[in-house]
Amino acid sequence: MELGKMQKLKVLRKKDFGVYLGDIDGGDDEHQSVLLPAKQVKEDTQIGDILEVFIYKDSSDRLIATTVKPLIEVGKLEVLKIKQFSKIGAFIDIGLERDVLLPFKEMEGEPREGDKVLVALYVDKSQRLAATMRVYKYLSSTHDYKKDDNVSGIVYRVRDIGVMVAVGGKYFGMIPASMVYDTYRPGDLVEARVVKVRDDGKLDLSTRQKAYIQIEADAAVIEEKLNAAGGRLNIGDKSEIVLIKGCFGMSKNAFKRAAGYLFKNGKIDIGEDYIQLKTQ
Known part of the structure; x- marks a missing residue:
């Protein structure tokens, strides 16, 4: 047994x-x-x-x-709901009469009651079932993904080097820090593109499409921000990367491509330190 x-x-x-x-x-x-x-x-x-x-x-x-089949078994990964917190951790609903403890030391980030998070089920030292959000060792790098494939995944860890994503809920993936344009927390669902398959099978991801596909979406973001700001923003060609990323959620190169697209279409004027809508 x-x-x-x-x-x-x-x-x-x-x-x-x-x-x-x-x-x-x-x-x-x-x-x-x-x-x-x-x-x-x-x-x-x-x-x-x-x-x-x-x-x-x-x-x-x-x-x-x-005879009830649970939502998860030992050694498996599933996205499950946090039901409530206690003094020793949180309880995870696994589809049975009895919930399973997720100890504080097995948490990633700061999960909240009601969150759905990626967990693995294991047997602890006291021979009880327990859950962990530290799922790295349960993930696999054996897959059929290739560069430019679109994938879905769930965030399981956020670090300085990037956002760790379980692609398909089971494979190693990461959005490198240089490609992170939003704030993430464990449990967030992401749609991404494979930008690189590493030699060890781990996947580098981006939440943005190729430049020629992404440019219209980026241009729409710039227009939206300009309209909300009354038609002008003090951000331009020479603005710092952090300022552009903070305002538009995109890299400096992406900003320049989208701004250039809008300029060529006669929608904006842009200088070293400003961008503004053209008056009709």
């Missing part, structure tokens, strides 16, 4: 309060059996029948079986 996993077990004994299950190839040792409560036992169940169950621990810390 394996804690935290779906498995097939054999009915060893029947009682009024349920049936005891054991390994298919094992004996009838009561110390190597687990109870499946009567409310989950079908009327026609007989000794020797094979049932598929999930093994966890009840509120009294006793092994218990259920």
Whole structure:
């Protein structure tokens, strides 16, 4: 029997309060059996029948079986909801009567009640099921993605070097710091483009499309910001990168391409330290 996993077990004994299950190839040792409560036992169940169950621990810390398939198993990754916080961590809904603890030391960032976050399920030192947001070791670099593929993922860690993304919920991905144009926190969903497949299979990502595709969207952002500011902003060709990124959420090169596009179409004037809408 394996804690935290779906498995097939054999009915060893029947009682009024349920049936005891054991390994298919094992004996009838009561110390190597687990109870499946009567409310989950079908009327026609007989000794020797094979049932598929999930093994966890009840509120009294006793092994218990259920025929309900949980939302996650040990060693697997899933996006699950934080139900509530306690003094020792937060409780994650795994689809069973009993929730699983996400200890504070296993959290990334500052998750909040109601957040959906990427977690892995594991068995802790006290032989209880627990959840972790530190999912790096559970991710894989074996995939079929290639450069310029569009992918979806979930943020699981934010660091100075970039934003770590679990692509498809299972593969290593990162938005390098130089390509981060927004604020992210663990649990955020992202749509991105693969800009590089590293030798080790890890993916470098960008939330922006290729320049010729992105330029119209960037130009629309600049126009929107100008309209909101009354038609003029003190940002131009020679402005600092941090100022451009903070205002428009794009790199200096992207800003110049989009501003040039607007200028050629007669929509703006631009100087070293300003940009403004042309009066009609």
